[in-house]
Amino acid sequence: MSLAISDALLAGRRVGLRAKEGVIVELGPNVTPRPEDATLDAAGAIVVPGLINGHTHAAMTLFRGYGDDLPLMQWLEEKIWPVERRLEPEDVYWGTRLACLEMVRTGTVRFWDMYWHPEAAARAVHDAGLRATVAAPLIDVDGRTKAMRAAALSSLDELAGAGERIEAGLAPHAIYTVSEDSLRWIAELAAERGLPVQIHLSETEQEVDDCLAAHRLRPAHYLDRAGLLSPHTVLSHGVWLDESELELIAARGAVLVTNPVANLKLAVGRIFPYPAARAAGIQVGLGTDGPGSNNSLDMFADMKLFALLQKHAARDSAAVDAAETWEIATGRRAPQLGAPRSLELGQPADFLLLRAGAPELSFGELPAALVYAASGAVVQSTVVAGRVLMRDGHVDGAEEVLARALERARHLGLAAPIGFPQNNPALA
Numbered sequence: 001m002s003l004a005i006s007d008a009l010l011a012g013r014r015v016g017l018r019a020k021e022g023v024i025v026e027l028g029p030n031v032t033p034r035p036e037d038a039t040l041d042a043a044g045a046i047v048v049p050g051l052i053n054g055h056t057h058a059a060m061t062l063f064r065g066y067g068d069d070l071p072l073m074q075w076l077e078e079k080i081w082p083v084e085r086r087l088e089p090e091d092v093y094w095g096t097r098l099a100c101l102e103m104v105r106t107g108t109v110r111f112w113d114m115y116w117h118p119e120a121a122a123r124a125v126h127d128a129g130l131r132a133t134v135a136a137p138l139i140d141v142d143g144r145t146k147a148m149r150a151a152a153l154s155s156l157d158e159l160a161g162a163g164e165r166i167e168a169g170l171a172p173h174a175i176y177t178v179s180e181d182s183l184r185w186i187a188e189l190a191a192e193r194g195l196p197v198q199i200h201l202s203e204t205e206q207e208v209d210d211c212l213a214a215h216r217l218r219p220a221h222y223l224d225r226a227g228l229l230s231p232h233t234v235l236s237h238g239v240w241l242d243e244s245e246l247e248l249i250a251a252r253g254a255v256l257v258t259n260p261v262a263n264l265k266l267a268v269g270r271i272f273p274y275p276a277a278r279a280a281g282i283q284v285g286l287g288t289d290g291p292g293s294n295n296s297l298d299m300f301a302d303m304k305l306f307a308l309l310q311k312h313a314a315r316d317s318a319a320v321d322a323a324e325t326w327e328i329a330t331g332r333r334a335p336q337l338g339a340p341r342s343l344e345l346g347q348p349a350d351f352l353l354l355r356a357g358a359p360e361l362s363f364g365e366l367p368a369a370l371v372y373a374a375s376g377a378v379v380q381s382t383v384v385a386g387r388v389l390m391r392d393g394h395v396d397g398a399e400e401v402l403a404r405a406l407e408r409a410r411h412l413g414l415a416a417p418i419g420f421p422q423n424n425p426a427l428a
């Protein structure tokens with residue numbers, strides 16, 4: 001399978017691009033389609049790498065608008081957990097498809113997912129054409145250690161044949177929901193099988209206080225004691241980390257993913273200490289967190305808010321610039337998140353075409369326009385592994401995804417559709 005893109009703008013140059021078997025094989029001003037190629041005329045659109053969402057719970061699209069504006073624990077205990085106990089694989093499949101649709105439309109090409117029924121999530125990612133690292137949340141503070149470990153192992157078996165765009169991982173939910181003994185077991189299993197591990201860490205002050213009270217250690221030191229800080233570990237949030245923890249994370253080579261919108265919406269009370277993380281030399285990525293607590297999967301929004309919050313917190317408008325923010329959002333500052341190195345020969349053909357005529361992209365420097373002015377609406381076409389997932393704003397099968405996801409949400413007693421049914425083709 002081969003694809004040719006013609007008339008695209010790359011770093012100010014008009015170029016053509018050819019991809020074969022998912023990899024860029026030709027790129028330059030004189031590259032033209034061959035007879036065997038599928039084609040996509042970029043018509044002057046700007047080509048950029050895709051965005052990498054370093055932390056989400058994709059199927060929670062079904063929970064959008066369910067329990068907004070509640071305190072975190074009340075939201076979880078009264079709203080989310082009771083429904084999650086009733087979730088079926090088909091709910092996760094269509095919720096994840098809906099998430100993938102939004103990601104394709106707003107330029108995300110790869111994401112890190114932590115959610116129930118990961119085999120259904122993996123199937124959705126595969127069918128949508130995206131890339132993801134997929135893992136089941138692991139929780140055993142309720143004493144269900146044996147069941148949790150069995151579920152972790154069987155999820156790995158089920159994910160084994162998920163396809164080349166999908167990576168299986170392990171996802172201990174957090175240090176306060178997994179016993180120390182199980183954290184150690186997960187660390188050993190991950191090391192033995194070479195698996196990535198994702199975990200929420202230091203999201204709230206309560207978590208830090210409780211960890212100090214129980215273990216006399218701050219969260220990152222405690223996680224390290226359990227053997228879980230390694231170059232294969234992806235930590236989400238890190239809002240309340242102190243200097244000693246940042247140094248430790250840097251020394252262990254773990255990745256830190258910041259989720260600025262979700263942190264603000266859930267009012268965690270502090271801003272991720274990015275300048276200190278950068279100074280320590282930590283790999284940093286960006287995530288949306290779940291669409292139940294963001295509520296958008298449009299990484300452009302998280303990108304802008306990340307930059308603004310860091311400037312504000314540092315009282316320094318130069319604290320982080322647009323080019324650096326763009327690098328973080330495209331995974332360039334955290335190679336472990338799995339982004340292609342760059343748009344060059346031999347690299348995966350994952351990229352976006354941005355509307356040439358978008359008003360937001362008319363003037364100035366491209367990174368500033370992308371970070372401060374644009375939204376996901378500037379994405380015109382999305383290509384992953386040499387396959388066109390969105391062509392000029394059109395995603396094949398979008399209406400079915402909308403209709404089926406709504407059906408699943410209704411079945412769970414969640415969704416009231418917005419707008420008149422007759423205006424929504426998915427409801428007809």
Ligand SMILES: [Zn+2]
Nearest residue numbers: 200236289290
């Ligand atoms: Zn999360």
